[in-house]
Amino acid sequence: MGKEGPGLNSIRLLFRSKVALALAFCTAISALFLGLYLHHTAYRVVLGDTFVGYVDEPQIVDEAIRREALSRHWKPEELVLLERPTLVKTHSLSSLPSMTPDQLAAAMGPRLIFRVNAAQIWVDGQKRVTVPSPEEAEALLDELKEAYIRWVGADKENIQVVSVEPIEKVEIRTALVDPSQVLRSQEEALALLQQAPLVQQVYQIQKGDTLWAIARQNNLSEEEIMAANPGVRPNLLQVGQEINLTVPDPVITFRSKEVRVREESIPYKVKTVQDNSLYPWQRVTRQAGKNGVRQVTTEVVRENGRIISVETVEEKVLEEPREAIVAVGSKAVDISASGKFIWPTNGGKVTSSFGPRWGSFHSGIDIGVQAGTPVYAADSGYVRAAGSSGAYGLRIIIDHGSGYSTLYAHLSKITVNVGQKVTRGDLIGHTGRTGHTTGPHLHFEIRIDEVPVDPLRFYR
Numbered sequence: 001m002g003k004e005g006p007g008l009n010s011i012r013l014l015f016r017s018k019v020a021l022a023l024a025f026c027t028a029i030s031a032l033f034l035g036l037y038l039h040h041t042a043y044r045v046v047l048g049d050t051f052v053g054y055v056d057e058p059q060i061v062d063e064a065i066r067r068e069a070l071s072r073h074w075k076p077e078e079l080v081l082l083e084r085p086t087l088v089k090t091h092s093l094s095s096l097p098s099m100t101p102d103q104l105a106a107a108m109g110p111r112l113i114f115r116v117n118a119a120q121i122w123v124d125g126q127k128r129v130t131v132p133s134p135e136e137a138e139a140l141l142d143e144l145k146e147a148y149i150r151w152v153g154a155d156k157e158n159i160q161v162v163s164v165e166p167i168e169k170v171e172i173r174t175a176l177v178d179p180s181q182v183l184r185s186q187e188e189a190l191a192l193l194q195q196a197p198l199v200q201q202v203y204q205i206q207k208g209d210t211l212w213a214i215a216r217q218n219n220l221s222e223e224e225i226m227a228a229n230p231g232v233r234p235n236l237l238q239v240g241q242e243i244n245l246t247v248p249d250p251v252i253t254f255r256s257k258e259v260r261v262r263e264e265s266i267p268y269k270v271k272t273v274q275d276n277s278l279y280p281w282q283r284v285t286r287q288a289g290k291n292g293v294r295q296v297t298t299e300v301v302r303e304n305g306r307i308i309s310v311e312t313v314e315e316k317v318l319e320e321p322r323e324a325i326v327a328v329g330s331k332a333v334d335i336s337a338s339g340k341f342i343w344p345t346n347g348g349k350v351t352s353s354f355g356p357r358w359g360s361f362h363s364g365i366d367i368g369v370q371a372g373t374p375v376y377a378a379d380s381g382y383v384r385a386a387g388s389s390g391a392y393g394l395r396i397i398i399d400h401g402s403g404y405s406t407l408y409a410h411l412s413k414i415t416v417n418v419g420q421k422v423t424r425g426d427l428i429g430h431t432g433r434t435g436h437t438t439g440p441h442l443h444f445e446i447r448i449d450e451v452p453v454d455p456l457r458f459y460r
């Protein structure tokens with residue numbers, strides 16, 4: 001065997017070393033793979049003290065937060081996260097399943113606490129409503145004011161609202177708040193500020209008050225007042241009486257000032273002039289009267305729609321009234337009055353005398369005669385009036401001069417005309433039951449300077 005050459009040995013050695021080399025190579029590759037495997041990186045996600053899960057990329061956490069914000073209906077960039085999850089880098093020999101963003105969002109869910117920059121409206125030191133931004137808070141207050149102006153001046157052309165200011169101290173403050181507190185619908189926020197819980201007030205009846213006026217002053221209906229006051233009778237309100245008013249008490253009370261311009265008519269005056277070309281019973285209109293026009297400007301202050309004061313600030317005459325001129329006759333009339341009166345009808349008893357009667361005053365005497373009995377002029381004179389006049393029914397007034405006149409009422413028929421001269425004893429009409437009367441009779445009056453006196457004192 002010694003005969004084998006060294007060359008063969010060398011070849012064997014060479015062969016062995018090649019195997020070793022390959023083995024070494026393989027080992028190295030394996031080690032490399034193992035090393036790579038050992039260096040596989042994952043992250044433990046921890047929120048507060050709670051382990052949430054593993055992710056293999058930090059971006060998955062950001063994406064999970066983003067998706068959670070979206071699921072709460074906010075834009076991710078609008079929200080501030082109070083506490084971020086922490087990531088702890090970790091290695092593991094076994095492959096760890098990484099969570100997807102949705103899985104992680106579900107796992108963190110309610111433990112993610114967001115805050116948002118928002119604007120709060122404070123009224124007299126009380127937080128009333130939270131909206132997304134100061135601009136929206138301003139817009140909300142403007143809309144509230146506009147709604148009030150529309151309400152106060154609704155469909156009234158002649159009303160100009162000049163100022164509207166809240167009585168309360170209204171502030172807008174910005175704050176980092178829980179997103180669930182933010183009202184993002186302007187309608188909802190407006191409704192919250194406009195809601196007006198009812199409060200009880202006691203009102204004392206003033207002179208001249210009516211239920212309607214009180215209701216109007218307080219923006220209530222008569223029905224609402226009646227409902228708050230069972231047992232109170234609206235037509236029997238007495239001065240000093242107290243009634244309940246249930247009035248709305250809104251979050252913000254506006255004080256408004258409005259200017260109202262309205263036109264009023266100025267009634268014309270009647271001027272009488274004596275005219276001796278006319279008989280005393282004649283009246284002639286020389287100039288027709290015409291009402292003038294006045295423009296009245298008032299300033300009305302209201303609080304929450306309720307009128308606090310009304311002040312007239314200007315009165316301007318747009319058109320002067322034109323007076324009526326009426327000529328009254330003063331022509332002398334030849335009256336041959338005797339100053340003595342005859343009985344104005346055929347007999348009859350006095351059924352009701354002159355003076356107080358049934359709580360009023362009987363200004364003449366009632367002479368009981370049948371309907372159709374002749375009526376005579378009690379003295380000479382001229383007929384000043386003849387016709388229907390209210391409770392008197394058909395009546396005649398005869399002027400006897402020297403301030404004396406006689407009146408005959410409830411007639412069925414008149415046989416003289418205004419202006420006609422009559423002589424004592426002339427037939428002037430017939431009795432009846434026109435006007436207010438319980439039965440046929442002649443109501444007879446004698447007047448001195450237009451004041452009725454007891455007729456019987458002239459028949460003694």
Ligand SMILES: [Zn+2]
Pocket residue numbers: 352362364365366442443444
């Ligand atoms: Zn009478």
